Amino acid sequence: MKHRMLTILILSILILTLVPATLASAQPPRAWVDPHIWSVLREEGQARVLVVLKAQADLEGARSLPTKAEKGWYVYRQLTAVAERTQGPLRAYLDSRGVAYKAYWIQNMFELVADAGLVNTLAARPEVARIEYLYPVYLDVEPGVKSAPAPNTIEWNIDRVDADLVWAMGITGTGAVVADLDTGVEYTHDALVRQYRGCVDPPACTTFDHNYNWWEGPGGATEPYDTGSHGTHTMGTMVGDDGAGNQIGMAPGAKWIACPGIGSPLVGPFECFQFFLAPTKLDGSDPRPDLAPHVINNSWSSAGTNFRDAIHNLYMAGIYFAKSAGNTGPSCSTITNPGQWPEVGATAAFAQGDIIASFSSRGPVTVDHEIVVKPDIAAPGVNVRSSIPGNTYGSMQGTSMACPHHAGAVALLISARPELAGQIDTIQRILKYSAEPKISDRAHPSSTAPTTSGAGASSTSTAPCSTRRASASATSTAPSPTPPPPRPCRASVWT
Secondary structure, three states, X not given: OHHHHHHHHHHHHHHHHHHHHHHHHHOOOXXXXXXXXXXXXXXXXXXXXXXXXXOOOOOHHHHHOOOHHHHHHHHHHHHHHHHHHHOHHHHHHHHHHOOOEEEEXXXXXXXXXXXXXXXXXXXXXXXXXXXXXXXXXXXXXOOOOEEOOOOOEEOHHHHHOOHHHHHHOOOOOOOOEEEEEXXXXXXXOOOOHHHEOOEOOOOOOOOEOOOOOEOOOOOOOOOOOEOOOHHHHHHHHHXXXXXXXXXXXXXXXXXXXXXXXXXXXXXXXXXXXXXHHOOOOOOOOOOOHHHOOOEEEEOEEEOOOOOHHHHHHHHHOOOEEEEEOOOOOOOOOOOOOOOOOOOEEEEEEEEOOOEEOOOOOOOOEEEOOEEEOOOOEEEEOOOEEEEEOOOEEEEEOOHHHHHHHHHHHHHHHHHHOHHHOOOHHHHHHHHHHHOEOOOEOOOOOOOOOOOOOOOOEOOOOOOOOOOOOOOXXXXXXXXXXXXXXXXXXXXXXXX
């Protein structure tokens, strides 16, 4: 009897021990939570996060569509349909808790500020795939702005990439639209006002319609402005020309639109991505993907936010994403986020004399366990003279200044061959093959890929004509007080 009771007791203990594990295994898996969120919560008690849902739109159908407008409408409808179908339960929960949030469709997700309890609750919800930390964004510009009021007619940087030779062919960017995700733009600047798509009566430009051309959210400014000076400068390098000797822009015949997602407290990159994919009126109504830009200039970086899915969706809509390579050089593998992704054209910076800037970030990068060649191309980025607020001019430096040359080259190419609009892969290949290949003395020792200047310096004169290689880029490293990296980088001809 005692033996039997002892056996029952042991079995009972085993059962009680196993029950919690069995119950636990039956619970649905929790969503992945970015470990950095817990660090921020420990220090600050709250963290700004992105709650990404499991349901995401299938956009593969856009690949076979022939025009950029068709791609844009298809992508917009797919993205918004998934968001409308799946966001309701989480919206209702957050509303019931009084939690402020932004709901996005560019990627099916929510942005909000959460404490530890809310993070845990959201991670347990069945529709949530992951919770990511939203890192701040910053500009890829070196400190200081040099006054440069005197015009140099065609600036050295524009001459260096042969934009003036393209103009001589009658190609100035007409028909192309560029967008700037930056600090905003002083739209009344003499070098920019006639190129603003909101100008109703060119060339006088005394009347404007800012619908579909500017976005700072429903409660934001109703006309373009610059929260600093950076955006006015980058826009000038893309399209600037005052008609009186200040030929500062790559594609002066192109039109521009803007969103101040870097600097405005009201909008960030994701809001700007949505606006660029489907521009709206100032109140956010009547979206028009057919009015989307051909290329977005992104002269900024982020320490860690995962922008890839949103950028991929822009790519599927036929919108070219030009990005500064970053100012964290000269060491290898220093390309800044989100320039590492293959959907992005990352731009290195060089100075007069074809000298790669010491600050310019280098490649290669590793994506999905594979080494990827970055940057993609190089352009002038040292002492670049362009427009700044106050209807004047100044010089800045950084890969921030190089990137607008890349975006402007895309505009010239589309102006020359309108059928390339929306054909991102083809545009990337043409720009790389038409860049001037150079050999630098700095590259990753285990790689023969161009990890310093990518395909070479942008050379726009051959791009509109063919996909063959022209000539181009940076050959050495600029003098710098920074000691050389422990592993020197050598770049070869892009292949």
